[in-house]
Amino acid sequence: MINPEILHDELVFQTARSGGKGGQNVNKVETKVELRFDVTGSSALTDEEKQVLYEKLANKLTNDKVLVLYHQTERSQLANKDKVIAKFDHLIIQAFTVQKCRRATRPTLASKEERMKTKQRNANVKSLRKKTFEE
Numbered sequence: 608m609i610n611p612e613i614l615h616d617e618l619v620f621q622t623a624r625s626g627g628k629g630g631q632n633v634n635k636v637e638t639k640v641e642l643r644f645d646v647t648g649s650s651a652l653t654d655e656e657k658q659v660l661y662e663k664l665a666n667k668l669t670n671d672k673v674l675v676l677y678h679q680t681e682r683s684q685l686a687n688k689d690k691v692i693a694k695f696d697h698l699i700i701q702a703f704t705v706q707k708c709r710r711a712t713r714p715t716l717a718s719k720e721e722r723m724k725t726k727q728r729n730a731n732v733k734s735l736r737k738k739t740f741e742e
Contacts, residue, residue, distance in 0.1 A: 611699040613651050618695070619643040620688065625679030632682075639679035640687040642695055647672040656703075663702040674698075 625639030646652070646660050646668065661672065668674055676698070678691040714722075 609652075609656060609699065609703050611696040614644065614649065614695075614699065615692070617644060617649055617651060618692070619645075622684060625687075636684075638682060638684045638687055639677060640684060640691050641675065641677040642691045644674040644695065645672070646674060660699075660702055664698065667698070 619642070621641040621643065622637040623639045623641065624634065624637050646657055646664075649657065652660070660674075661668070664674060667676075674695075676691050676694055678687045678694065681687045681690060
């Protein structure tokens with residue numbers, strides 16, 4: 608498990624005008640924060656860790672292997688920066704979390720019986736829908 612805080616020194620931030628709430632300041636204050644993390648150029652990651660990030664975050668990386676995240680919903684630049692850093696930390700932790708192997712199990716006897724009862728109940732309901740012709 609890797610601590611994402613060691614990567615914070617390598618983060619590059621850029622600001623822009625965002626489209627969200629802001630009132631009169633919306634056209635003059637740059638509150639949108641864009642975070643860029645160059646996976647290839649990172650000195651804090653080993654080659655194996657970089658490979659894991661390439662695989663797990665493939666749809667979030669640019670062609671140059673740069674992770675780009677942004678946040679723009681808050682009214683202040685500082686709040687947006689905190690949110691985008693939290694998003695980055697969550698992504699890194701999630702990428703390095705190893706999933707438990709699934710252990711194959713069988714359905715229990717009670718669940719089999721419940722399934723059969725439900726099937727029988729549905730069959731009875733459908734059989735009552737049939738029109739009988741008596742002659």
